Amino acid sequence: MTISPLKIGPLEIWPPVLSAPMAGYTGGVYREILREHGCPYCYTEMVSAKGLLHGGDDSEEILLHADDDRPLAVQIFGYEPESMAEAAAMLSRPERGFQAIDINMGCPARKITSQGSGGALLKDVSLAGDIVRAVRDSSRVPVTVKMRLGWEDSSGAVRFAQRIAASGAHMIVVHGRTVSQGYSGKADWKAIEGIASEVPVPVVGNGDILSAREALERLERGPCAGVMVGRAILGNPVFFEDLTALLRGEQPEEYTPQTKMRLAKEHFERSIERYGERRGLLEMRKQLVHYFRGMRGAARLRETVLREKSPEAVVRFLEEGWRAYQ
Ligand SMILES: Cc1cc2nc3c(=O)[nH]c(=O)nc-3n(C[C@H](O)[C@H](O)[C@H](O)COP(=O)(O)O)c2cc1C
Structure with a gap:
């Protein structure tokens, strides 16, 4: 199967391999390094929509980025459609320099879920849909969602993703674990692929990809329109050079x-x-x-x-x- 660029609204991402948002790791410095090694798409670390609107936290610092750090998605978390929409309106102004707004619907950290944000949104499909709709209506750039399979189990995952897509998301990233799993067990790629074949917008699969070769194997197999890689790029920016080599039909370098x-x-x-x-x-x-x-x-x-x-x-x-x- 040939691999096509990933479409996120008007954006075309090639190769369709995204580096994952990782709070505490994928700040401006590491993103700059990842780009130099060929990473085609990055996210900021997540910022609170409310924190951003009210000031006083470290949101603005997280948002700092170089002009050539693009395409770059800014990831927001929150639980109220209104404040999420307001934050999206502000962040999608051209002078902010972000090419997409991503909504976090997967973070399992208690301090995030206890306020109803991140992974807690998986428990309320109707609120999640309202948030996507509100953000989409106020954003000038494409809107994406990063979700897990569910809170306790994955039985509602397809319905949830369909609702997110119907509410206006341009692309959905699915991490193949439930919130209650944290990082235990294995990512359920069958469930991810089930969502990708049932949802009318591009779905990017995420979870446990260890190498560039594995990323390409997943893409070749379909039906995901892209893959996202997190922990395997930590301390390993050359992941993207390996990917480029493989796409050219060359062997990746052995790093001494x-x-x-x-x-x-x-x-x-x-x-x-x-x-x-x-x-x-x-x-x-x-x-x-x-x-x-x-x-x-x-x-x-x-x-x-x-x-x-x-x-x-x-x-x-x-x-x-x-x-x-x-
Ligand atoms: C240290 C760390 C921080 C993370 N921070 C975020 C975050 O801010 N937003 C988010 O959506 N996901 C976050 N994640 C989840 C990753 O984006 C990704 O979904 C997860 O690591 C699974 O992918 P992997 O198996 O390739 O690592 C974080 C993961 C790690 C390990």
Whole structure:
């Protein structure tokens, strides 16, 4: 089967492989790096629609992005059609520079679901539909939804996705787990594919894709119009180079530990430059450990880098120190 670009309203995304929104990870710095390696579509981390309208939280900072960080979807969460619509009107102004508005209908975190947002919307198909309709009516850019299969079970997933599509969503991403599953078990691709074949808008499948090869296999199999990859791109921006190579009929490169550490150092230095020493160091601790995945002595590499107290020490470790564990 040939793979076609993913259509999101007037946007055409090629290859149809999206990087997932991941709060705390896919901020401006990492998105910039992902783009340089060929990522065709990104999301901001999620922001609260109400927080954005009332100010006082970190929403505006999350929304900062470079001019060439596009196409970029801004992801919002909330539970009231009115405030979601107001936030969408504001975020879809051309000067904001977002090419789509995405509504979070999957987040399992208690502090989000307890207010009726994120995954909690899966329990109320009628409210979810009203939110999509309100956002669609007020947005100047395409509107998308990222959902899970359901709250407790997936029996209502097709009906939910159909309602979302009928309410005006241009594209739906489905993570193949229920909210109560969290990240346990396996993503249910049969259920995702069932939705993709029953819904009249493009459906993007998400969950447990580990490699570029696997992403392409899923696409070739259909019926999903695209796939989204989350954890497999952490500490692994070259995922998208692998994808480009495979699409050209070439073998992806085998990344040596030296290459991985060079990529980690580059990511680290850019974060320090952008966020300053204290915050950069704090944020990069959790990101760096992903670069060690698959390396010899990964656990000890992780422990050692987490102990380093200064940016200079981390850089030395990424340049030379890691070799002691090989
Ligand atoms: C650390 C982390 C943060 C996440 N933050 C968000 C988020 O802000 N919005 C969202 O829709 N999904 C979020 N997700 C879910 C991912 O977008 C994705 O659906 C999930 O990781 C499954 O895909 P994967 O198996 O390829 O990782 C997050 C996941 C992780 C691991």
